[in-house]
Amino acid sequence: MNQPLPKELAEWAEVIAGYARTEGLDFYPTVFEMLSSTQMSQVAAYGGFPQRYPHWRFGMDYEKLRKQHSYGLSRIYEMVINNDPCYAYLLCDNMLVDHKTVIAHVYAHCDFFKNNKWFSKTNRRMIDAMANHATRIRRYIERYGVERVEQLIDTFLSLESLIDPHSVFMRRKPKNVAEDRDRTKKNENGERSRYPAKAYMDRYINPPDKMASERAERLDEEVGSKARFPADPTRDVLLFLLQNASLEDWEADILSIIREEAYYFAPQGQTKIMNEGWASYWHSTIMTRYVVTDADIIDYCEHNAGTLATSPGRLNPYKMGVELFRDIERRWNTGRYGAAYESCDDMSERRQWGESKEPQQRVVAKGSPGREKIFEVRALYNDVTFLDEFLTPEFVEDQKLYHYRQDPTTGRMVVVDRDFDKIKRQMLFMLTNHAQPYIYVMDANYRNRGELYLTHRHNGADIEVKYAVVTMKQLHKIWKRPVHLNARIDDEPILFSFDGEQSTQQHIDDRIDQPAHDF
Amino acid sequence: MILQINNDHQRFRKIVKGKIRKDLRKFLTRSELLGREGKRYISIPVHGIEIPNFRYGDNSDSGVGKGDGKPGDQVGDDGGMGPGGTEEGNHILEVDVSLDELADILGEELELPRIKPKGRHRITSERDRYSGIRQSGPESLRHFKRTFHRALRRQIMSGLYNSEMPRIVFERRDKMYRSWKTVLKPQSNAVIVYMMDVSGSMGDEQKELVRLEAFWIDAWLRKNYQGIESRYIVHDVRAAEVDRDTFFRIREDGGTRISSAFKLARDIIEAQYVPTEWNIYLFHFSDGDNSSESDSRECCTMLREHLSPVLNMFGYCQVASAYGSGNFINVLHEHLTDSADVITSRVNNKDDIYDSIKTFFAAGK
DSSP states (O other), X not given: OOBOOOHHHHHHHHHHHHXXXXXXXXXXXEEEEEEOHHHHHHHHHTTTOSOOOOOHHHHHHHHHXXXXXXXXXXXXXXXXXXXXXXXXEEEXXXXXXXXXXXXXXXXXXXXXXXXXGGGTTSOTTHHHHHHHHHHHHHHHHHHHOHHHHHHHHHHHHHXXXXXXXXXXXXXXXXXXXXXXXXXXXXXXXXXXXXXXXXXXXXXXXXXXXXXXXXXXXXXXXXXXXXXXSSSSOBSOHHHHHHHHSOOOHHHHHHHHHHXXXXXXXXXXXXXXXXXXXXXXXXXXXXXXXXXXXXXXXXXXXXXXHHHHOOOTTOOOHHHHHHHHHHHHHHHHHHTOOHHHHHTOOOHHHHHXXXXXXXXXXXXXXXXXXXXXXXXXXXXXXXXXXXXXXXXXXXXXXXXXXXXXXXXXTTOOEEEEEOOHHHHHHHHHHHHGGGGOOEEEEEEEEETTTTEEEEEEXXXXXXXXXXXXXXXXXXXXXXXXXXXXXXXXXXTEEEEEEEOSSOEEEEEOOTTSOOOSOOO | OOOTHHHHHHHHHHHHHHHHHHTHHHHTTOGGGTTOTXXXXXXXXXXXXXXXXXXXXXXXXXXXXXXXXXXXXXXXXXXXXXXXXXXXOOOSEEEEEEHHHHHHHHHXXXXXXXXXXXXXXXXXXXXXXXXXXXXXXXXXXXXXXXXXXXXXXXXXXTTOOOSXXXXXXXXXXXXXXXXXXXXXXXXXXXXXXXXXXXXXXXXXXXXXXXXXXXXHHXXXXXXXXXXXXXXXXXXXXXXXEEOHHHHHHOOOOSOOOHHHHHHHHHHHHHXXXXXXXXXXXXXXXXXXXXXXXXXXXXXHHHIIIIITTXXXXXXXXXXXXXXXXXXXXXXXXXXXXXXXXXXEEEESSGGGXXXXXXXXXXXXO
């Protein structure tokens, strides 16, 4: 479906890759393809991939994109896939200068994909995996019919966000061989490992009554943990369902596909501001330093300004990211960090701190402390930690950020204030878990009847009741036993339940059974 | 080239149509549709298409924005990047559906058989299309670009062109004009004559019902015929032909003599529409209150003798009114039970439109 890249652009891609490497970017080989705008819309609807499994929602997204395009509301300049090699798409009716900007932008994205730790566990052969998923789902459609497969996918997609993006970085508890052996040994002599002691001292070092009480305690604990299912509150609801719901093999396979894709896309959601900021930083650096010619400059500026434009009340992740990276670079170049700087509360002194050390050019050279720092930041942080660590009161003031809230009397959004702490808290809240509620499996044998009990971990905002009720029905289709959700609505703990026929909501009090776990 | 996404897209359209079909009864009563008769596409809010999930609700309506403004100032037109995401802001999906598709859905859901048109399709009309170019014509049709091009070429060839002082002067031989071709188009061979009682007893509510009903009649017939002509007659004691706008807006008063409208309809049809060539539909909307029993009988006679033989169908739609006796429908039943071309229905409220349409077109005429 792709057109070969015209010779001129292929040469430019090489040249720009050279500049990017000179500046220190490190990326996978990148394959550029030219697409027409309809093809671009398809690729965008497919989340960047040339192939996805058949599903109507891609068609819906496609229609939206086409409509926006035909009304001139939006234009997709570039798409890039986190894959080795990286694939990137160029829109064929763009100007040359746009292509050059996009190419520079794309190399920085690739660098980010390759080096940011949050992406380290993603599948770098995702293009193949997606094609494989498509084939598997097509096969199921042939066997079980479109409607059945589609309904199942719809059901699973309802729960798509119930994953634990941090889980990929945790070492699963290894089967502790030593402990197992220990246990069998203990079973032989009926005791937990005792301290070696001489026979006449044994009574004191391993007092028999203590040994007995320990043994009882341990037995208790073992029985208790068996009774608790799952053993700990579980955030990866999809995995839990995959392992424990009564699904047929093909159904479980589809669920595993949905889960795999959700995990693949998760780091992109976690690093939106950083990723776009990083790419914008580099396209502007590379373009203004090396590539832009006199003839290009106006078009380049217009394009760049369009990408970074902010309108009142709308926070542009490109702008936010690039400004924060530049701020970090400036701070580290001028030494505005560390105890001495932090403890200085003279505003004017802070404002001039280390000014003499500031490089003359706006974009500083490779090897400067600021440059080193931002490379470190791009490797180790995600949006939440990025803002948590580097958002400063000075930055918030310079960028004219404010906190807004809906005025309950007029229903309008109004500026509340420009308080740093509030702004920061609000931004972190918006980014945490991509603004999705945290839902945990607390008990899968609730009331000893195999009912599923979930809890929403409340951190400031209620979940939407209307949607929760419908989603519970979807969950029931998978679990096939009554399902419950504990959620706080208007400071009242409410238990939403669906038993296959009826949705109920009740206030949680002492009369309602406790689940196996509690926060 | 076929894109893979087309399959997904078609599947999506199918699901949308399914949703519309499911809600068709509700949908038929939507007065927002009115006034969009001429448009090819109408956008329809479709519920229950999006995939539900656990998400944050209303008490999270706050966020961070960027720009000037002091506390209390309004922020932009809407919020910024708030929790819940900007992408998923709209809960109801608006989908563009063409009237044609809508009529399809109507037909499938009501199980309406396709109408078999009578008459020949050979009837054509002439239309002029400006698609050609020629060297003579009125100045108002002068094609500037072509003319300029020719003049420029001529000047360059003859060495008159000076790139320092580029000045192009047209001569008569340079001038090009748009010209038209006459194309033959198959002409509409169906006509709908709408008649409405606008006597004092027909209020706004009744007219709204008529309008909705007429919208759907129109949509279905348009689906079945290439082109369609519509004629509108209003009457109280006298009848007059009006344009569509007036038809739905006019506010008359006074008594009712239904036969006046029937006479006018007969005259129009006789004068302009040859029954062997035309598919003729006659619809009458009234609250069923006629001035006299004898006038009602006269209508029946006229229907039987003059109208019925030339019509595909006569549809009588009686809307409920607080004032009328609603007797006309009974008279029709009494006198014309044997005629299959006369179809009657009662519409007491918007919900009845669904069944009314079904009644009218169930026979496939």
